[in-house]
Amino acid sequence: MFHEYKEALISQLSSISCRVSLTTDIWTNIKSQSYLVVTCHWIDETWKMQKRILSLNVLDSSHSGYTIAIYVLNVAKVFGIQNKIMSITLDNASANNSALRYLKDSLKPILDGELLHVRCACHVINLCVKYAFDDALGTVIEKFKVCGKLLRGRRYGRDWKQLCISSGVRFKKFSQPIETRWNSLYHLLSTLLHFKDFDGPGNRITKQIGVQKGGGVE
Numbered sequence: 001m002f003h004e005y006k007e008a009l010i011s012q013l014s015s016i017s018c019r020v021s022l023t024t025d026i027w028t029n030i031k032s033q034s035y036l037v038v039t040c041h042w043i044d045e046t047w048k049m050q051k052r053i054l055s056l057n058v059l060d061s062s063h064s065g066y067t068i069a070i071y072v073l074n075v076a077k078v079f080g081i082q083n084k085i086m087s088i089t090l091d092n093a094s095a096n097n098s099a100l101r102y103l104k105d106s107l108k109p110i111l112d113g114e115l116l117h118v119r120c121a122c123h124v125i126n127l128c129v130k131y132a133f134d135d136a137l138g139t140v141i142e143k144f145k146v147c148g149k150l151l152r153g154r155r156y157g158r159d160w161k162q163l164c165i166s167s168g169v170r171f172k173k174f175s176q177p178i179e180t181r182w183n184s185l186y187h188l189l190s191t192l193l194h195f196k197d198f199d200g201p202g203n204r205i206t207k208q209i210g211v212q213k214g215g216g217v218e
Contacts, residue, residue: 009052013079018042019086019110021118022054024072026063034059036068038075054079065098072099073106082107087115091123133185141185148174148188169195 013020020042028034036059041051055075061067076082085107090096097117104113133141151160151174164171172191 009054010079013040013081013084016042016044016084018084020081020084021087021089022072022076022085023089023120024068025091025120026059026068034063036071038072040079040081063093063095065095065100066102068095068099069102069106072103076107085109085116087118089118089120091120092127129185144188144192148191 020040023039023041024037026034026036035056037056038054039051040054041049044050055071055078057071059067059071072088073082076085086109088100088103090099100117104116107113107116109116150156157173161171172194174188174191
């Protein structure tokens with residue numbers, strides 16, 4: 001079935017007359033195994049945005065610009081779109097800058113590649129938000145991260161839930177902030193605001209389960 005869908009997609013992409021755009025990213029799981037995905041986007045004849053995942057494979061070699069470029073180029077050749085690519089969106093990792101230099105020479109894009117490299121807007125926003133928070137609330141946020149980690153754990157998590165129930169406050173878990181997702185920090189802060197009238201997570205609640213103000217454990 002996979003090969004049937006793949007052949008159908010190759011046929012579909014060969015029939016379109018417009019340019020396509022690619023997005024690619026590398027994700028590493030908790031076992032340090034890396035995956036590289038390539039997604040294709042285009043506007044069809046009815047002016048509807050179309051997108052298809054072209055490839056999602058384990059990346060066994062280094063995350064160098066050359067490795068990324070060769071991977072993306074091979075995927076483009078398999079699907080016959082190497083001469084139809086208008087732009088490629090990546091995050092701001094230095095390896096991606098190198099990858100685009102290789103791809104610019106290989107793909108011969110329009111306008112001498114002026115439009116080829118599109119930097120991921122979400123990643124740019126994440127960097128801006130992270131910088132702003134680190135500059136203004138860095139120390140406070142780090143303490144909340146430590147506190148949240150303890151309250152998510154098995155040892156204190158049960159006591160935390162029981163304390164909320166016995167106090168008549170709706171129980172909410174503390175989410176884990178993720179460096180590459182600015183909204184994860186937003187979710188953490190919104191959870192803290194949920195408990196702001198409950199004497200504060202750094203005061204009565206955490207004291208009762210043995211967490212000190214500085215983030216340590218009594």
